[in-house]
Amino acid sequence: MSINVNSKIKPFKTQAYKQGKFIEVSEQDVLGSWAVFFFYPADFTFVCPTELGDVADHYEELRRMDVEVYSVSTDTHFVHKAWHDTSDTIGKIQYTMLGDASGAITNNFGVMREGMGLADRATFIVDPDGIVQSVEITAEGIGRNAKELLRKIKAAQYVAAHPGEVCPAKWEEGELTLAPSLDLVGKI
Template sequence: MSLINTAVAPFQATAYHQGKFVPVTEENFKGKWSVVVFYPADFTFVCPTELGDLADHYDEFKRLGVEVYGVSTDTHFTHKAWHDTSDTIRKVQYPLVGDPNHQLARFFQVLITEGEDAGLALRGTFVIDPEGRIRTIEVHDNGIGRDATETLRRVKAAQYIAAHPGEVCPAKWSEGAQTLSPSLDLVGKI
């Protein structure tokens, strides 16, 4: 069953955020847009490039009213240690959520359960609307890094269609570009 349009299940976790350990629950995803980015593990290779890319674009996410959450199956203590020792991760100003009991990775269906990577999360990106419902999902192999600008594009598209019922964003849509209004008259004309 797809998670699209489902509400985030209740959970309790702890994040390392701006020098403190802070609680995070499903309530954090309500009242604003959120992006939840799962990654396999701290102190690895592709993960810091992705988290650093998100950090470089964090001001634009904030301008859009979006909070970003990085999540791995590490503990919040490990997130702090990584933040304290990595120049790239030191740039991260958004919460890094610990999920050592795998409750989030299981709910979001990104937990690896077999093989040498069992217990880690796949690379998964979820855009969540202000009602706490999942609007976009991207999950792929852990060897493939993501691009924050594509995540921003998907956030803008999700925000646009939420604000403009009856319109849809075509392929390669970008902010300000023309959208479509599906109708009988449009069938076969694209």
């Protein structure tokens, strides 16, 4: 069972690694600000560190946008710490790395690879009410792009702040939006 757009995230509680400390994180900690759940198959792999490092490079901008990042794999918080301590790319991560050894969070989001115990490469943008606003799932060999993630978050935040407006394809912050109406039908 997967979580789709407009679904509320399910309750969870887990151990995590963040900025040199082990912490406990639950869905209650997520509520109240925007969040990104960034699922990946496993620590100490190949495409995963490139993606996590890309998000780390944009973390300050995400925080300025009131977005917290939660990377998630089925590794433990201990493995996250070991990876953080041994990889220059992962060592620059300041966001929360959720341990999900039981697979509960990965299963709650519906991105567990059946029979493998590994998460799919999946991204969920969640609003301050815990409602999923965007879902992206890619195949194993296809890495994600943090700049596109930022663009999607900006669009989601804009739409949330401006009811009645929508962001067209390739919309960038500051560009024109659309106000759907009968008058626009067939004119775009």
